[in-house]
Amino acid sequence: MTLQIYIHCSPNWRVLETAAIKAWKDGDGKKLVIVPSAMLRDWWLSRLAEECGGVHGEVVVTLEKLAEQLAQRNAQTLFRLAHPLELRLAAWDALYECNVPEQWRVSGVVDAFLDAVKELELHDLKPEDVAQALAYDRNINLLTELWKYWRKSLNGRNLWTVGDVLRQGIEAAQRLQGELCSEVIAYGFTGLTDLRWKFLQALRGIGVKTMRFFVPTLASNQQAYCYTQNLFNLLKPQGAKICKISDDDLPSELKCIPQLAFCWQRECETKQETDRIVCIAAAGEEQEIEMAIRVLTQWAREGKLKRYSDALLMVRSIDKYLPALEAMSARYGIPYVLLSESGQPAHGLQQLLNAFAEAKRRGFDGELLWQILPSPYLQVNGKPLLPVERHEETLKRIRENIAETDTQYWVEELGFDGIFSQKLGEFFEAVSNLPLEASAGEHARSWRKLLDMFVTPANGDEKEKEALSHLRSVLNSLMAWEKTELQLSEIVKMLIDACRFKATIPQDAIRVVSVTDGRGIWSPAVVILGLNDDEFPQISSRFKLLTDEHRMKLQQIFKLLTPLESRSQLLASERMLFMEAIGSATERLVVTYKRTDSEGKPQAASVFLSAIENALLASGWRWRCEERDLGDVLPRNLDEAIDQRDAEKVAIFSAFSIGQLSPDEEALTAQVLRDESLHFRLQMEWKRWEEPQQGQWDGNLPSLSSHIVKHLQAKRVRVTALEDYGHCPYRFFARHILGLQRPQEITYTVDRRIVGILWHKIMEKFLQQWQLQGNLPDEKTLRDIAEDVVNCELKNYPDMARELVCQQVLAAVEKVYSAERSELQKGWHPIGVEVELQFEASRLGEVPEPLKQVVISLKIDRIDESAKKQLRIADYKTGGAPSYTGIENGIALQLPLYALAVQVSDELACKPVVEALFLKLLEFTQRGVYSTACRLVEQQRGRQLKEMQQIAINWARQFLKSIAAADFTVRPFRLDSSCRGCDFKAMCRQNKLRLTERGQMTSSGENLE
């Protein structure tokens, strides 16, 4: 009997789910839903309950659970799938039993082993087969030996591995007949392994005729969703039919991300800002979360978010963010709930267990004692071991001899009565009896004794009782592993993992979930935290027992249907996870990353961030950007966070308000205003507003004049620095006199700027090659140079980011080459590349005497010569290029002054400059030649080079004079264009209400109006 297969696809989880629920309802609810994880099963059950009222729990099942249920029905003895803890213990057993070399006895080996065997088992491989196929490999021999022992150890305890369960499930499906429903919905699978697929196929034997796959993918974007390709390759030969789902009600800015992410398209000319998508750049995890909560709160206030529970915070690795989440939740009083398969961590209990282990290792010093003794969990017969009224006195005594570790000393020193001394002694003994290295059973007995005698849930809390009883049940199951040798650190890790309780969801709490656990959950607002390199995409640095070479060989020898997890497969799976997280949002999306860590060290942004930014820009959208630096002091409560107020502002407001001040406000005002530095800052601020652009508060510093002249004489002034002065004298001061620079953000994002820098380098090498060989090199040379430059310049980039940039650069090679050929046909060939020139300021004509010898320097991207020995000066631009009005306004001096430099240089002065222009390196006309800008020529038509040169010279003279007079006033030429992207906004207090633009002033500095 053939299986009818249908594939329904949508990149958005809600759209996919609606279609799946409809399909489920169409069958009168008689279909079975198979999902990949227990978390998704819980979500589905809750959604079915909402949509259809109550449903039976067996309607939704995970794939492995279904296999286990079938296998158990068919088995003679009582087997079950082993729990993660049991898999781990069996692995330790195997490691101690088999004679593994020293290098294998390292931390992380158990995880590496479990990962490797799970991967191989899921591909229907057995240890004997793998050992035979890769017999020459010593590591594989060891791995397969361990694997055999591990399985034997589990099977001996009536436990199945995942491979056993699926194989037994297949066998059961062949024996049990016609027991399952006729239609199955396989929801949320993005890939299958050989054995999982074989199991699904085997369901035919028990009556399944139709299988509907609901896959979160978009066929038109292969780059982003390539991970799902293997699933399609598996299903299509089986005659699978693709069914379309419509998703018209999603906002278009959200819809465009799955369509274009990772396709790296050219930006749209016109863009519209959307506040549905926000990008947050922060310093450290705490600021990331604080900013995200702030955005959500703003949306809630504006009615764009109904309640906090409509927001879902997703993060790749949740542990890193938990402390920050707790701090923020406590500070702002906004509850959060962690959705996790294993439950919420019981932090208090976890800390206590850690402290016990630490005390065993290094003894009870004062610090540890103070950590443990007041713990509310530490109780004897329902009463605290250390009564609350003794806390102060005990702390005082501990402080007096904090380094002491002798427990007898502490019993004598702290024992305020006989009973307490006895209990304290017994407690010390119970902790010291914890073994450092012993069998799992022995460890479990000692820990059990300690917990039974001294640990009780604080205030009889039900959740903690549950966590403690779970901990006890783990200790009980450890007792069955008598022969498994474990170290204290290993046992503590297991116990801490077990300290969890089931999440109870508060009324209105932000939901927090890891990206993997959150697959399939959707929400109106989604926040994806931690979009930094190495965090997401996360490439495991843990050492691996299987290499890509092993995988390739196994793949070939066993002709596997689905790929093993090679490195490229891992990257594709990270990309898939990211696209699935994006697909969780139905209305709004916040993406956050750390520009620096919490101490100011720059952090690299994730390439995923630029993938969505590019998708938005290419679709005509710009996200809203929220930036926060280390210097931004965290506010103390949410009102302050939202309104940007701080104590000073409150105090000043109070001081100037006519209302009656409360005693608190009066005290605060008086205290703040007494502060001398605040007094000075207030005065300065007052002047800024009263006399803007007139005094030293705004950069008018005549007293520095002689120092500045000396500085100019000793250094050179670049033409681009004069342009900076044209844009704003204060910017020139900050950048070129003070030498300030904003720390460069480490980013692996594929933006225009990086591509521009690379193309400058590529053209430099290509034109040098042209000069060297005397004729235009071929296209392959340009391509080879381009590849070389990318690999060399981006050698520190992650492979994936480098490959993406390389693709983008190589995509332009053909057009650039044909534009170069056109330049040659027009009669130009290069005679100089990156030509450094300089001239004395006296060449500009009348300048003040002390400035005459000041050197003006510049670098010309390219000088071409025609057959008539005439010269053309070209400067490359890969973004916007200046216009003629830029020269007229003194903010674009490059071309005319570059021409002057050539005209007065020793080597080139003999040839006339007939043209100067900007060549737009990556923009081409319809005829395939470079687009140009600001073309200055000698002939009659077009802008006259000479005329523009005179204007530029006049500006340069004027600027030099003002620089020598130390006039660095905050005077932007235009408040929007000049200040956009300027690094010094915070210093200059740029403010539209206060400043007059240079463009609005007469030459004497008067306001035009």
Ligand code: SF4
């Ligand atoms: S932000 Fe504007 S006003 Fe401030 S220094 Fe930069 S260009 Fe000048």
